[in-house]
Amino acid sequence: MQLQLLGLCILTIISTGESVKMVQLNIPGVVDPRQEKVMLRCEYELSPGETLYQVRWYKDGNEFFRYAPTFNPPGEDFNVTGVRVSRVDSNDTVVVLLQHTNIQMNTETEVGIGGTYACEVMEDRPSFDTKYDMGNLTIAVLPQQNPALGGLRSHYQLGDVLEAECTSAPSYPTAELTFYLKDIQVTKALTRQLPDSGRIDGKVVSSTRLELSLPLQREYFNASGSLSLTCRSILPGVPGAPYRDTKAVVSLRANNEKLAQEAPADSSSDVSVLVNSLFILTVVSVVLCSRHLMF
Numbered sequence: 001m002q003l004q005l006l007g008l009c010i011l012t013i014i015s016t017g018e019s020v021k022m023v024q025l026n027i028p029g030v031v032d033p034r035q036e037k038v039m040l041r042c043e044y045e046l047s048p049g050e051t052l053y054q055v056r057w058y059k060d061g062n063e064f065f066r067y068a069p070t071f072n073p074p075g076e077d078f079n080v081t082g083v084r085v086s087r088v089d090s091n092d093t094v095v096v097l098l099q100h101t102n103i104q105m106n107t108e109t110e111v112g113i114g115g116t117y118a119c120e121v122m123e124d125r126p127s128f129d130t131k132y133d134m135g136n137l138t139i140a141v142l143p144q145q146n147p148a149l150g151g152l153r154s155h156y157q158l159g160d161v162l163e164a165e166c167t168s169a170p171s172y173p174t175a176e177l178t179f180y181l182k183d184i185q186v187t188k189a190l191t192r193q194l195p196d197s198g199r200i201d202g203k204v205v206s207s208t209r210l211e212l213s214l215p216l217q218r219e220y221f222n223a224s225g226s227l228s229l230t231c232r233s234i235l236p237g238v239p240g241a242p243y244r245d246t247k248a249v250v251s252l253r254a255n256n257e258k259l260a261q262e263a264p265a266d267s268s269s270d271v272s273v274l275v276n277s278l279f280i281l282t283v284v285s286v287v288l289c290s291r292h293l294m295f
């Protein structure tokens with residue numbers, strides 16, 4: 001062991017090709033715009049025997065902070081749009097960004113701290129070997145609930161128009177809503193986007209609503225007369241944000257005459273079962289994922 005270590009040291013001294021062993025940038029992927037301080041951490045390991053020359057930080061390719069332990073003061077920040085460094089909180093492995101506390105996120109032109117960050121670690125002379133790592137930071141407030149799906153009845157007849165309304169939970173940016181019938185996306189022509197809530201209570205988050213008017217056809221229901229409708233909310237431009245689904249199941253009215261005559265095209269063998277079960281079909285309305293559904 002001792003011998004190996006000695007060997008390593010000798011190797012390091014005679015080899016000028018050694019470089020920083022590793023650099024790993026640790027940043028929060030999603031940051032709430034209301035968070036005042038955001039810590040980015042750059043972990044690195046110098047090659048044996050080497051000392052640190054400097055660490056440089058970039059946002060979207062522009063250097064905004066440099067830390068060189070032998071300089072006085074060691075930390076220096078540069079004017080990069082959207083970034084403000086707290087110098088007292090920053091050191092060789094950590095940089096702390098300050099966000100505007102009273103942020104007005106309404107304007108598209110608002111430049112926040114969201115972007116691609118890189119940290120570059122350079123060893124001291126003679127090698128000045130350098131390694132870097134990159135990562136993305138996105139400004140967002142993830143919704144805390146699934147969307148609310150309302151306006152539905154438990155039973156419908158063929159020819160009825162199913163009306164539904166889906167409301168997203170507050171988020172930043174505003175969610176995008178989509179209806180799915182079974183697993184197929186409902187065409188936009190059948191939906192109507194209602195104006196979003198605006199910034200709720202003057203805060204950064206807002207919610208949005210989407211209405212559906214769907215003239216019912218037999219093929220929307222399965223063999224036992226159930227129709228499954230899902231409202232999905234996604235956060236646009238927030239990679240890694242999970243989508244949220246709320247699903248509701250409604251039924252064809254048991255005494256629907258048309259239903260008995262119109263067998264579903266894809267399951268002709270099920271017709272007798274279907275007709276038999278028609279009269280024992282009871283109210284089935286299941287709400288998954290959400291308690292917001294009101295009948």
Ligand SMILES: *[C@@H]1O[C@H](CO)[C@@H](O)[C@H](O)[C@H]1NC(C)=O
Pocket residue numbers: 079080
């Ligand atoms: C930073 O740069 C912007 C324009 O690029 C300029 O308007 C602003 O005054 C600069 N701030 C400082 C502190 O130099």
Ligand SMILES: *[C@@H]1O[C@H](CO)[C@@H](O)[C@H](O)[C@H]1NC(C)=O
Pocket residue numbers: 089090091092093094
């Ligand atoms: C740099 O700051 C971080 C966070 O405050 C702290 O954990 C770390 O020990 C500091 N490093 C040095 C070398 O002071």
Ligand SMILES: *[C@@H]1O[C@H](CO)[C@@H](O)[C@H](O)[C@H]1NC(C)=O
Pocket residue numbers: 116134135136
């Ligand atoms: C960061 O985002 C850009 C697009 O904005 C993408 O091309 C890149 O792969 C992302 N990098 C990481 C590390 O996720």
Ligand SMILES: *[C@@H]1O[C@H](CO)[C@@H](O)[C@H](O)[C@H]1NC(C)=O
Pocket residue numbers: 222223224225226227228249
């Ligand atoms: C029809 O859909 C309902 C609700 O999703 C389900 O419980 C039932 O098993 C389905 N029936 C058939 C025949 O697929």
